Structures are given as structure tokens and as C-alpha cells.
Amino acid sequence: MDELSVLVIDDEVDFVDTMLKRLRRKGVYCDGAYTGVGAMSKMKDRDYDVVLLDMRLADEDGNEVLRELKDISPETRFMILSGYASASAARTGIGNGAHDYLIKPLDFETLYEKITRA
């Protein structure tokens, strides 16, 4: 896989937009979604290598979204980035098939490193 493709899902528009700009600058193909529904349609259009997912979305619970996206594309690496710094939430996330559970705020460099390594 020559080009890394990433889907960023978060209801914080500012976060998603900036994230996309920075990832693209790094030469990563990326899309953004602000809702679970949006993420679903994006996911159906393309096989992403990595999905960066918030645990709390405006319309849906992150875990729900995670399970559904995982059904659509089992090969994709899912990374949760959340403000919920709870061990049980992390366990649930990992249990639902997430590759990693990261806690906000996280600086871009670390995040980028994690994404590329995933």
C-alpha cells in the first residue's frame, strides 16, 4: 500500500478540518466525517487503512459506530481518540476491535506517528 488513507471521525469540526489539512500536508490521503452516518457512507466508498474515531459523536455512540464500521471494513485499523480518560471505556473500545485508545489532547506528531505505525 503506497498511499496511506485515513478517515477522521469527530463531531468537533475544527479538529477534523485541521487534522485533515495537516495529514494532507504530510501526504496522507484523508477524509473527515462529523457524524456516524457520514462516516458510514465514507467507509462504504473507500477502504481506509486507519480510522481515527471519537467516542462521543453528536448522533451516535462511538462504540456503535466502531462496531458498524468494523463490519463494513474488518481490515481497517481503528484508533480511538477521546476525551474520556476511563479505563472501562478503553477496555470497551479495545473489546470492540479498536487497535488503540488515545486520550485527548494529543499532539499531532505523536498522533501521526501512531497512525503511520498502525
Added chain:
Amino acid sequence: MEDERKTDRSIAGFFNSGLFYTGRRRKRTRRFICYPYLKRMIAKVADKKDSQMKMYTATIEKEALEPRSRSAYYTRQKLLFIIVMVLVSVVPLIGISFFSFQYYRNSSIEKTSSELASLADSRKEIIELFLADQNNYLGDMLNLYPPEYLSDQANLERLFNATNRSGVITDLGVIDQTGAHRAYVGPYRQQLSDKNYAEVDWFSGVMQNGNYTSDIFSGFRGVPHFVVAVANPEKTLILRATVNSDMFNSLLARAEVGPGGDAYILNKKGEAQTPIRLDYLETPFGLEGVSRGTSVYRTDDFIYTATGMNNGAWVLVLKEDINNSLSEFYSARNKAVALIVLAIALITTVATVITSSIMNRIRTADRLRTELTNRMRRVEKMALVGRLAAGVSHEINNPLQIIEGQAGWMDELLSDEKKGSVLNLDEYKQSIAKIRTHVNRAKLITHSLLGFSHAGEMVIAKTDINQMFAETVSFLESEAGRNSITIVREFQADMPEIMTDSSQLQQVLLNLVNNAIDAIGRDGRITVSTAVEGGKVVIAVSDTGPGFSDDIRQRLFDPFFTTKNGKGTGLGLSISFNIIQRLGGDIKADNNEQGGSVFQVFLPVTSGSSSTKTKE
């Protein structure tokens, strides 16, 4: 102002949204680094959220926080119980005693009365028999001997001596219908032989009825006596005998009434016919109404029986002293009263002992309940505070991420700019670096705040208490040193390893030691110790600070209660309390005897085994 209000609303909204999270523990080192920042940060939040906190603390009843002096209440209750118990048992006892005393007294008096009445009847019969005997004796003589024979002095003397050996009759006279003595035998011959009886009561009585028994009178002889006289059918001759008073009186003396009693005979005028033994008292009843039967009269002190006799001329009176007759009853009653007094004393003692024991139990139960209630309140408060802390930090993490992202983006873009093309390029870069530094700082705070509030998050592992405590103390040693405070370690060797969440426990101990440093201020000593007492691990932090008052002690573990004048958050001890509770242990605060305070953490040797399942 606007901003503050927004924050207020967002926190309130968050608080009400029901989205409460559990925290996740971060690496230990991070938490320690952030500790002072954290304190300051929470202090600010607490200040700004003053109105929020007031709303919150208002739900706690003030009495629950203050030591209640209930000892007066218990004393009053105890007294009341004792009085009720004693009254309930003593009043019926006294009532029963009183009524049975009355009953037995009355029945005793009734019995004495009837005994006295039957005694009176039998005495009357004896006396009447005696008088009838004398009448018959005189009548027999009149029938047996002709008047001429009886009128002869010598014959009369012979007869008298032959028939009167018992001495019942003192003298015997023969009197004709004119009232003159024909013959006389007896000691008063000198005085009586020439006397005429025609005008005397008894003479007219005998002339009328054929026989007569006189009242006591002195007569011609000048000595009180009474006579029995019988006339022959023709009423031409009368035999008169004087009854021996001593013998007659002895008939009554043998009535055997008790001491204080008496037996005597009165005539219808109330004159005594026999000697009265005791001081004569006016009879309490009219003599006129006395019939032949026996009547009983009762005064406060005496029982009287009155029996008519001698054809209604005399009244036989028997008198009995009530108190004397009741003496047996009284001695029995005194014994009973003594027993009752003893019983009352026993009842009072038993009531006091039982009540004391019950009240002590109630007092203990009350105290335990109050403690439990206070603890429950505290736990509830802690849960709320934990949720609030978690909520605040979660909410702040999202904007922090964006700030970090934006700053990072600007930094990236700025690195594209050629030096010189952008004025103040270095200033921008510096500014961005500062933003990122402070975002980082805020991140540490929020993450640590989450660390404080892991409700139900436990990582239970075998923990070497001494090693962990030593490590904890070492983190604060330099800060203590700066304030000239020495930390003395008194660790018990070979402490058992316990199952607990060492990281959370470390947080607690860090709080305690940090508080000790704050309490001392400068120059002092902190003693940290570990021990095993009664199957529990006891970890103690003792300082040489000022200690605390009872009032403060009551509220030490309340959230947002601080003595550090705005420098503290008031969360440390309440969070510590929360953690220790969840580890299945207990935390206690006390003043040292030598001054200063001592905090003790008690943990079961197998800590947290039940708490691990607890989850939000």
C-alpha cells in the same frame, strides 16, 4: 463575566446531562508532576463555581456535620424509663396491699365483734342462771318451811349454815309483810335487826312481783350491795338474800376480754353495777334501746356489745380494744410493709440496671447509625464530586485538543515561511510554543483530575506497603527539605504484602504527607509509619503542626472544605477518603497527644477483593 456564566452553564448542563464518566489512571509520574498545578487549577475552578458548590453543599444538613450533645437527652430518657417502670410495678403493688390491708382489718374487726357477741350471750346466760339460782334457793326455802319455822332465828341460822357453804350469799333475812325483820343471819345484825323495809324499793318490788333483784345500793348497812328477794305466794313472808359481790363480780371477771377490754353491768340509769376495770367511758349507745338480745356497737377504738338482762333492768356491756384485737394483724401488716419496701427497692434497682443497659445499647446504636449516615453522606458527596471532576476534565479535553491542533498547524505553516518575509516570525514561533506548553500543562491537569475520580476503577495487585510508602515519601522529601521539615520513617519490618491498588493508595499517602507539610509550614517533623494491628495494615502520617479543632475534624473529609485559605482545593482528603473506602479500608483523623495531627489509614490485608467488581 459572560465567559464565566457560560462555563457555569456548561458545567451545570453537563452535570445534569447524566453523562458521568469514570476516570482512567495515568502514569504515576505524571500525576506527581502536575500536583501543584492541579491544586491551583481546582482552586480556580472551585472559586469560579462558587454558586454551583453552594447549591451542592446546601443539600447537607448542618446538624449532620456538627457533633450533637445528646447526653442530656439520654439522661432524661433514662430517668423517664426508670420512673415508668417503677410506677408500673409499684403502684399496683401498693394498691393491692392497701386494699387487702383494709379487707383483712375489717374482717378481723368483724370476727372480733362476733366473738365478743357470743361471749356476751354466754356470760348473760351464766349470770341469769346465777340469779335464777338465788331466786330458786329462796323460793325453795319458802315452799319447804312454814313461815313460823323460818321466822325463828335459830332455825334460820341452821338453814343458812347448811345451805350456804359456798358463801354465795352474804346474809339472809326474813321479813314480814309490814317490812319488819323477823329473823336475820349475817354480819350486819346490829345495824339491820330493828329496821323496817316498807319504804325501800326492793320491798315494794317484791310485794308487787313475788321476787326481785335489786340494783346496787348502800341501804341501811352503808355498804354497796345488791339483794335478791322472794315472797311466799300469800305475800305474808319475804326471804331476802344479799349476794356476795366478790363472787358475783368474778362471774364477769371470767369473761376474759383481752387487755384494754372490759366487762361490766350497768343499770338503766347508766350506773355501774359491777366494778369497771378501766377508766369509765360514757357508753356510745343509749341504754334504753337495749333489748334482751345482744347488739354490737363500734367506735374508732372500741367494740361494745350490749345485752339486756335481769328483765331489762340491767345491761351487760363487753368492751374490746380494737387496736388490741388487731395486734396480730398489725404485726403481720408490718412484715408485709417491710417486704413491700424491699420489693420496691429491688424493682427500682432492677429497673435502673435494665434501663441503663438498654440506654447504653440505644446510645451505641444511635452513634453507629449517625456514623453510618455521615459516612453515607460523605460517600454520596464523593461520588458527586468525582463525577463533577471527571465531567469538567472531559469537557476541557476537547477544546484543548483543538487548541493544540490549531497551534500545531500554525507552527507547521510558519516553518514554511522564509525568514524575513514574515515580520516577527520568531515571536510567532515562541508564542505558539508557549501555547503548546500551556496546553500540555492543562492536559496534565485534566488527566490528573480524571485520575482523582476513577469511580470503580481498580487495579488490584500485590503491594509492598513499605516500599510503596518509601517511594511516595521520596517524592515529597525535597519539598519538605525546602521548608526545614524532616521526615522520619518508622516502618515495621516484614509487613505482609497486601492486595490493593498501589497507585491509588499512593495518591492518598501523597495527599496526607503533602497536607502534613502544609500544616507544619516551616520547621517541623513528619513521622510516617506502617504497622499491622488486629489483622489490619495501619499506615500513619503524623505531624508536628497545629492539629485541628473538633469542628474542623467533623468536616475534614467534606469536599471543598479546606483550611488552606484558598491555596487548597478541599478535594484532597475527600478524594483520599473515597479511594480508601473503595479499597475496603478506613481513614481516621485525630490530634496527637503531643500536639499536631495524625492520619491513619486502615486496610484489610486482603484489600479490595470485594471492590474490584464495583463499576459505575
